[in-house]
Amino acid sequence: MINTKNLNIDRYIFYIFFLTGLFSCKNQEHLTFETKIIAIQDFFDCQTTDCVTTEILLLKSVNETKISKRVNQEIEKAACIILNMENNAPAKTIDAAIRRFNLSYQQTKKEFPDEITPYEISINCHLSFQNQEILSVLIESYIYTGGAHGNGNSTYLTIHAKTGKLIKPMSLFKNYNEFLNYSEKVFRQKHTIGDHKSINSTGFFFENDQFTLPANIGFTDRNVILFYNQYEISSYAEGPVELKLEKEKVSDFFSFPIL
Numbered sequence: 001m002i003n004t005k006n007l008n009i010d011r012y013i014f015y016i017f018f019l020t021g022l023f024s025c026k027n028q029e030h031l032t033f034e035t036k037i038i039a040i041q042d043f044f045d046c047q048t049t050d051c052v053t054t055e056i057l058l059l060k061s062v063n064e065t066k067i068s069k070r071v072n073q074e075i076e077k078a079a080c081i082i083l084n085m086e087n088n089a090p091a092k093t094i095d096a097a098i099r100r101f102n103l104s105y106q107q108t109k110k111e112f113p114d115e116i117t118p119y120e121i122s123i124n125c126h127l128s129f130q131n132q133e134i135l136s137v138l139i140e141s142y143i144y145t146g147g148a149h150g151n152g153n154s155t156y157l158t159i160h161a162k163t164g165k166l167i168k169p170m171s172l173f174k175n176y177n178e179f180l181n182y183s184e185k186v187f188r189q190k191h192t193i194g195d196h197k198s199i200n201s202t203g204f205f206f207e208n209d210q211f212t213l214p215a216n217i218g219f220t221d222r223n224v225i226l227f228y229n230q231y232e233i234s235s236y237a238e239g240p241v242e243l244k245l246e247k248e249k250v251s252d253f254f255s256f257p258i259l
Contacts (some may be wrong), residue, residue, distance in 0.1 A: 077090075119183050134167065136219035136220070214232060
């Protein structure tokens with residue numbers, strides 16, 4: 001005789017484990033972020049020594065996990081690259097990067113006391129999108145180290161939500177060339193450039209007269225953002241160029257869920 005009681009218990013246990021696994025997959029906890037304010041006064045006595053003008057707001061995940069730590073490292077690494085004004089390797093921490101930036105200013109002012117104007121640095125981070133698979137972080141920066149004007153840039157980081165590691169742009173796509181062709185079609189339509197005209201016919205300066213994707217690709221709740229910084233395909237006076245693509249129309253091009 002079959003022991004139906006034990007069979008029913010086994011089925012019940014399997015059902016509980018199945019529901020638990022299903023619930024866990026669908027309800028992976030999103031990372032929680034806060035803004036960390038970093039002031040130059042934390043490292044220098046600006047009452048008695050020259051200091052750059054800073055406004056640094058870094059995004060920081062407050063979750064106590066290895067993934068959270070890796071995400072914070074990727075964001076900090078990007079900020080250090082922005083602050084690196086020399087030809088050597090970027091500093092490994094934001095604290096060291098700020099110290100190096102200010103010491104560079106102090107040294108330059110010592111050499112040219114009557115010519116130099118105060119340096120400025122602004123870094124502001126935002127979480128532009130988050131789902132179960134990816135995080136999109138926007139870092140807006142402005143650096144002034146003399147001259148007619150400073151340099152403003154926007155940097156998008158796409159980070160794998162399950163590993164905390166940066167996703168390289170080429171790894172975002174199932175088929176890079178198909179997305180490239182689609183993006184060029186939308187770009188031409190937006191800027192009224194005929195299919196058979198040069199991509200640079202209206203004043204852009206794509207290298208070799210061929211459309212290329214920007215260095216920065218980001219995500220919002222509704223759009224994929226193609227962001228060309230100043231000088232990338234246009235002059236400083238014309239400013240950055242941004243192309244928004246509706247997620248619903250381009251989601252199939254990507255290797256990761258973006259909706």
